[in-house]
Amino acid sequence: MSDQTNFIEKEDVVVKFCGDSGDGMQLAGTLFSDAAALLGLDLATFPDYPAEIRAPQNTIAGVSGFQVHVGRKKIETSGDFVDILVAMNPASLKSNLKWTRPGATIIVDADLFDEVTCKKAGYLTNPLEDDSLNGYNLVKAPVTMLTRNALKELGIDNKTADRTRNVFTLGIIYHIFSWKLDSTVSYFQTKFKKKPQMIEANKLVLETGYSYADTVETLGSSYHIAKAKMPAGRYRNITGNVATAWGFLAASERSGRPLFLGSYPITPATEILIELVRHKSLGAKVFQAEDEIAGICSAIGASYTGSLALTTTSGPGLSLKSEAMGLAVMTELPLVIVNVQRGGPSTGLPTKSEQSDLMQALFGRNGEAPLVVIAASSPADCFNYAYESAKIALEHMTPVILLTDGSLGNGSQLFRIPKVADLPSITPPMAEPNDKDYKPYKRDPETLVRKWAIPGTEGLRHRIGGLEKDNGSGNVSTDPMNHQVMTDLREAKVQKVADFIAEQGIVGAKKGDLLVVSWGGTRGTTEAAVEELQKQGKKISLAHFYHIMPLPKNTHEVLAGFKKIIVCELNSGQFVNYLRMKEPDFKYTQYNKVMGLPFTVTELVAKFNEML
Amino acid sequence: MFEFPNKTIERSVVELNKADFVSDQMVKWCPGCGAHAILASIANVFPKIGYRKENFMMVSGIGCSSRFPYYVNTYGFHGIHGRANAIASGVKIANPNLSVWIATGDGDSMAIGGNHFIHIIRRNIDVNIVLFNNQIYGLTKGQYSPTTPMGSVTKTSPQGTIEHPFNPGELVLGAQGTFFARAVDTNVKLMTEVMFEAARHDGTSVIEILQNCIIFADKTHGAVTDKEVRDDSQIHIKNGEPLIFGKNKDKGIRLNGTQLEVVVLGENGITEDDLIVHDQYQQDPGLHLMLAKMYPPHFPVALGVIRSAMYPTYDDLVEDQITRAKSSSKILCVDDLLNSGDTWEIK
Numbered sequence: 001m002s003d004q005t006n007f008i009e010k011e012d013v014v015v016k017f018c019g020d021s022g023d024g025m026q027l028a029g030t031l032f033s034d035a036a037a038l039l040g041l042d043l044a045t046f047p048d049y050p051a052e053i054r055a056p057q058n059t060i061a062g063v064s065g066f067q068v069h070v071g072r073k074k075i076e077t078s079g080d081f082v083d084i085l086v087a088m089n090p091a092s093l094k095s096n097l098k099w100t101r102p103g104a105t106i107i108v109d110a111d112l113f114d115e116v117t118c119k120k121a122g123y124l125t126n127p128l129e130d131d132s133l134n135g136y137n138l139v140k141a142p143v144t145m146l147t148r149n150a151l152k153e154l155g156i157d158n159k160t161a162d163r164t165r166n167v168f169t170l171g172i173i174y175h176i177f178s179w180k181l182d183s184t185v186s187y188f189q190t191k192f193k194k195k196p197q198m199i200e201a202n203k204l205v206l207e208t209g210y211s212y213a214d215t216v217e218t219l220g221s222s223y224h225i226a227k228a229k230m231p232a233g234r235y236r237n238i239t240g241n242v243a244t245a246w247g248f249l250a251a252s253e254r255s256g257r258p259l260f261l262g263s264y265p266i267t268p269a270t271e272i273l274i275e276l277v278r279h280k281s282l283g284a285k286v287f288q289a290e291d292e293i294a295g296i297c298s299a300i301g302a303s304y305t306g307s308l309a310l311t312t313t314s315g316p317g318l319s320l321k322s323e324a325m326g327l328a329v330m331t332e333l334p335l336v337i338v339n340v341q342r343g344g345p346s347t348g349l350p351t352k353s354e355q356s357d358l359m360q361a362l363f364g365r366n367g368e369a370p371l372v373v374i375a376a377s378s379p380a381d382c383f384n385y386a387y388e389s390a391k392i393a394l395e396h397m398t399p400v401i402l403l404t405d406g407s408l409g410n411g412s413q414l415f416r417i418p419k420v421a422d423l424p425s426i427t428p429p430m431a432e433p434n435d436k437d438y439k440p441y442k443r444d445p446e447t448l449v450r451k452w453a454i455p456g457t458e459g460l461r462h463r464i465g466g467l468e469k470d471n472g473s474g475n476v477s478t479d480p481m482n483h484q485v486m487t488d489l490r491e492a493k494v495q496k497v498a499d500f501i502a503e504q505g506i507v508g509a510k511k512g513d514l515l516v517v518s519w520g521g522t523r524g525t526t527e528a529a530v531e532e533l534q535k536q537g538k539k540i541s542l543a544h545f546y547h548i549m550p551l552p553k554n555t556h557e558v559l560a561g562f563k564k565i566i567v568c569e570l571n572s573g574q575f576v577n578y579l580r581m582k583e584p585d586f587k588y589t590q591y592n593k594v595m596g597l598p599f600t601v602t603e604l605v606a607k608f609n610e611m612l
Numbered sequence: 613m614f615e616f617p618n619k620t621i622e623r624s625v626v627e628l629n630k631a632d633f634v635s636d637q638m639v640k641w642c643p644g645c646g647a648h649a650i651l652a653s654i655a656n657v658f659p660k661i662g663y664r665k666e667n668f669m670m671v672s673g674i675g676c677s678s679r680f681p682y683y684v685n686t687y688g689f690h691g692i693h694g695r696a697n698a699i700a701s702g703v704k705i706a707n708p709n710l711s712v713w714i715a716t717g718d719g720d721s722m723a724i725g726g727n728h729f730i731h732i733i734r735r736n737i738d739v740n741i742v743l744f745n746n747q748i749y750g751l752t753k754g755q756y757s758p759t760t761p762m763g764s765v766t767k768t769s770p771q772g773t774i775e776h777p778f779n780p781g782e783l784v785l786g787a788q789g790t791f792f793a794r795a796v797d798t799n800v801k802l803m804t805e806v807m808f809e810a811a812r813h814d815g816t817s818v819i820e821i822l823q824n825c826i827i828f829a830d831k832t833h834g835a836v837t838d839k840e841v842r843d844d845s846q847i848h849i850k851n852g853e854p855l856i857f858g859k860n861k862d863k864g865i866r867l868n869g870t871q872l873e874v875v876v877l878g879e880n881g882i883t884e885d886d887l888i889v890h891d892q893y894q895q896d897p898g899l900h901l902m903l904a905k906m907y908p909p910h911f912p913v914a915l916g917v918i919r920s921a922m923y924p925t926y927d928d929l930v931e932d933q934i935t936r937a938k939s940s941s942k943i944l945c946v947d948d949l950l951n952s953g954d955t956w957e958i959k
């Protein structure tokens with residue numbers, strides 16, 4: 001379209017779209033990241049939205065944002081600070097300015113900055129006029145007016161036109177990067193197949209935004225980001241929740257066990273339910289239960305019946321499932337419980353991310369009820385860890401809790417598409433029909449795993465349940481010695497899983513001054529911070545944990561290689577206290593944050609420097 | 613024998629008998645407990661139903677009733693308090709080829725598991741719920757339950773209960789139940805008959821058994837089951853037959869305006885033609901509800917199949933949707949899924 005010659009070559013750029021919830025900021029961010037992905041850039045996204053569907057207009061509470069970090073280098077986080085901010089109204093400007101880099105480009109809808117909206121956002125004077133934004137490259141675009149004018153000729157009313165203002169800002173952004181509009185236009189063509197006028201309208205607004213940007217002198221030069229250097233293969237963009245759902249579908253296909261999900265909608269886990277229910281053609285049975293308890297109990301019923309059984313939830317739902325998790329432990333049935341963590345306690349911060357359910361996952365049940373706990377670290381690796389959770393549950397006849405979190409679940413990342421045949425095999429311990437020696441709690445001496453006898457199979461009728469079982473026969477037993485034996489066996493069986501999982505890896509040297517320990521969704525930030533200091537020659541390494549219960553067998557050895565250990569997590573110190581219990585020979589420093597926000601690389605680098 | 617509408621559950625090629633369903637576990641209910649008769653009825657009816665013995669599955673929650681699965685030689689699952697119906701929902705949806713039976717009580721299904729009870733019924737999942745209604749919490753030793761008559765003195769109501777009890781039949785029909793039957797634990801023949809009818813019904817079948825707890829609520833159903841009164845306090849309803857009861861078969865029930873009324877045949881010119889003819893299959897639950905609500909002293913209690921209406925079952929609809937998705941979707945394996953939508957090659 002325009003003749004851009006004046007490029008600035010960039011390694012990476014962080015763009016954030018924010019406005020009122022309902023302004024379509026999530027969509028604008030998603031379309032932008034899809035376009036970037038198709039151009040071969042690496043990326044990570046971070047949606048940041050309020051719990052309310054439509055909070056009061058123009059208030060800070062109602063601000064919805066979507067941050068996208070794109071680059072030619074390996075993108076590990078959604079970025080600490082924003083390079084290009086789209087702020088539709090004063091409230092979104094006010095709440096995002098502190099995360100915006102000095103000198104950043106700020107694009108606002110100037111039509112929405114008046115006395116009333118500024119006051120609602122808590123501005124005493126209009127920030128577009130009081131010189132407070134002098135340190136930024138401010139683009140005062142009359143987005144509302146230009147969008148309405150553009151659509152007048154199509155006979156579209158102002159209210160409908162206003163709903164496409166997000167697309168106008170997308171046009172400006174595409175101009176800044178000199179990107180083609182194809183991928184976004186083709187999205188409109190699919191989305192509005194039945195409303196051809198809306199295809200036309202969105203396309204027109206996108207082009208109007210693009211052309212408008214051409215006329216704005218303050219935009220100056222255009223950014224250029226070269227293609228990222230990524231391992232060869234076929235790629236797609238994927239969110240953590242979709243990757244989780246797909247990992248389970250792959251495990252179902254690979255194991256030959258039909259997939260059953262029992263679930264109750266809860267933010268931010270609902271997308272896994274929504275995704276799985278779309279795939280009935282793969283035989284997935286998805287049951288939207290009447291509550292969280294029915295979600296897990298139906299899954300336990302399906303597990304007894306021979307399914308790869310799942311239940312998905314977030315913190316408060318995990319609390320409701322506690323008793324039934326104990327039932328799955330007692331009956332030694334395979335089950336995966338996904339907890340997409342959010343801020344707690346109680347209803348807490350439903351749309352914000354936290355790692356504060358770790359202790360609950362490890363110990364939150366009555367009695368001694370050990371189970372496997374695994375944590376995914378990025379949107380794309382949710383696929384692998386969902387797959388591994390299912391594999392461990394099925395092969396070891398145990399419930400597994402898979403911990404992800406809101407940022408992972410809603411965040412997206414590029415995903416190198418695997419072939420199902422290349423994934424590790426999954427072999428559940430099925431009991432053979434008419435096995436004369438079958439007993440419900442007879443165990444494999446090596447793994448301590450019992451056999452799975454599925455209703456309908458000839459010669460294997462048996463009863464199990466939540467009462468303590470006699471080891472071997474599986475009959476109800478209140479014998480004191482047997483209870484001791486079974487308690488020990490349940491623990492030992494879970495610990496045995498350590499023989500079947502990967503050893504704990506280290507980013508960097510095996511010996512050094514400081515070992516950074518993290519787990520779950522913080523990997524992108526801790527790794528970026530550690531690598532930054534490694535480049536400066538510091539003797540710092542990272543041990544990021546995926547396997548929490550049991551811990552990898554070489555955990556002690558890994559921790560022993562360093563003078564100091566710092567454990568970073570988004571809670572008040574749950575993993576560090578678990579390590580103090582399991583690996584008491586070391587002195588641990590902890591770095592914690594409970595603000596419903598991810599770590600920033602900047603704060604971690606500062607903290608690590610303090611310790612080095 | 614009736615033909616079973618349900619063709620999905622495999623039938624036994626050999627004739628089965630009671631002994632095929634007796635487990636090796638010692639039955640630990642109190643001597644004189646009504647549950648023994650319910651167990652005997654199940655052992656009677658399973659061979660009659662005639663499915664392969666491996667295709668029966670018993671599920672229970674917690675309570676005296678819920679020990680049931682241990683005593684029947686089928687696949688069985690003893691769950692946690694109140695969750696039998698939720699567990700059984702997963703069993704039946706995951707494997708519709710099983711004949712699923714739920715043993716539950718008035719605590720398990722009316723109180724702690726009330727939510728699952730109404731929702732399994734609303735969805736019409738094809739399971740059979742045997743509701744042991746002894747109007748008391750037995751296993752925890754005698755606290756009142758949601759079906760305990762108002763004013764009853766129990767361990768937790770020393771001055772008498774001040775709660776209005778549920779009538780399970782009303783709850784079932786209120787939740788859009790498609791099958792409701794009632795029997796008494798003193799009548800094995802009747803229990804066996806209604807269990808057979810429940811098995812024939814496609815959808816959630818609820819059988820309420822008025823059960824005696826000899827220890828904590830002895831004779832709680834005495835007004836219905838005592839020998840001296842039972843002919844006048846029970847009416848055995850049968851599809852297609854007029855509602856007649858009484859020692860001398862001289863009493864009947866007719867509809868007077870919008871109300872039920874007990875009448876005496878031969879008095880005031882009343883004949884059989886004036887009486888209601890029971891239609892268990894009718895879709896409209898209005899009359900079924902009126903029958904389910906009848907209770908002494910003004911009415912006899914209705915025993916037998918009160919409602920058995922045809923509606924699609926949840927589990928059939930699940931299978932239908934899967935079949936349709938498989939025939940119309942382009943995504944037939946996970947590799948198809950992984951490569952669907954926007955993807956690109958990096959070399």
